[in-house]
Amino acid sequence: MEIKVRQLTTCAVAADGGAISLGFEDVTGNPAAVSVSLNQVGALIMTLPGLLEAALKARYGDQSLRYAYPLASWAIEQSTDTTQRIITLQTEDGFKVRFSIPRDEQSLLGEALTQPMPEMSVRPN
Numbered sequence: 001m002e003i004k005v006r007q008l009t010t011c012a013v014a015a016d017g018g019a020i021s022l023g024f025e026d027v028t029g030n031p032a033a034v035s036v037s038l039n040q041v042g043a044l045i046m047t048l049p050g051l052l053e054a055a056l057k058a059r060y061g062d063q064s065l066r067y068a069y070p071l072a073s074w075a076i077e078q079s080t081d082t083t084q085r086i087i088t089l090q091t092e093d094g095f096k097v098r099f100s101i102p103r104d105e106q107s108l109l110g111e112a113l114t115q116p117m118p119e120m121s122v123r124p125n
Contacts, residue, residue, distance in 0.1 A: 003032060020036050079100055086099070
């Protein structure tokens, strides 16, 4: 079943934390919701950025397009695993994403951020 969404209306977490609910209005104006289990939420979140970029590239016919969020703040904290640190990147509107970084990658990231970037350069890792 395909449902075309006009607008997202609500977002909620189940009382027991076992699922999230996304409420929306379909193109005919009918309210609906989809509930996603906690086990599947991570998979959904990991899939959406790639889909967003694929849609941009398809719409505009430009394979160099990237969807980038403006960084407002960042924080680094020690993980309970002492070989890792956690970096949190946040936008002004409160969207945040966290990554765990192994010790070896921490040094490489720090070095990469201090080097001048040539025009139109992509530095994959």
